Ligand code: ADP
């Protein structure tokens with residue numbers, strides 16, 4: 309049985325990033341990021357392509373190794389060389405632009421595999437939890453389908469149900485709707501909105517400004533490997549303080 313990492317301070321932030329740096333070879337793409345996310349908070353990250361948004365998310369669960377600074381997730385210092393990173397990752401759900409479902413497995417199997425392998429749940433329990441989460445994303449009736457039989461939006465909702473089936477304490481989304489046809493975006497955003505309303509702690513990289521403004525508690529604007537502006541969603545999108553944020557928003561709104 310995998311137990312949740314114990315935070316030294318239960319009221320402490322779910323994510324605490326301080327002075328985070330990341331270089332690829334000679335090139336530093338994150339040059340000192342400070343970011344805290346508290347339990348139940350929804351933080352939307354916006355910014356131009358190449359500004360380091362994905363690298364930031366990937367550093368948060370050690371898909372990339374930081375070259376400097378501190379990253380604490382669920383109270384665990386994930387840059388500690390002795391950290392059991394898999395134990396932390398188990399509690400962090402990640403949803404990408406590409407859904408990464410197993411094509412030869414059914415929807416239900418996609419949602420039960422990690423539960424059985426990582427959490428050691430029985431088949432019956434894993435299936436019960438998977439079906440409950442498929443219900444939550446509106447796909448209870450597609451449990452026996454294969455991914456190729458589903459639309460992109462449905463596949464992304466399966467990816468979300470799969471992540472939720474691991475009982476995450478934090479969900480990271482990296483442009484989850486960017487690969488979807490426009491008419492399929494709304495259903496996925498609706499599922500994410502429900503999650504946010506249910507109190508899930510989320511970091512969402514997105515180009516959907518209406519979503520960021522309505523659902524985000526905070527919006528973080530990144531440019532050139534730094535956080536340029538971080539504040540309440542309405543303020544950052546509705547009345548940005550920084551010229552670079554304004555220029556970006558004028559281009560995308
Ligand atoms: P965003 O998600 O905001 O578009 P990324 O975090 O993907 O930005 O990328 C930030 C910068 O880091 C880009 O210039 C990108 O080319 C570079 N980069 C990202 N991943 C790698 C990598 N694995 N190797 C080298 N450069 C990378």
Ligand code: MG
Pocket residue numbers: 361362363482483
């Ligand atoms: Mg990206």
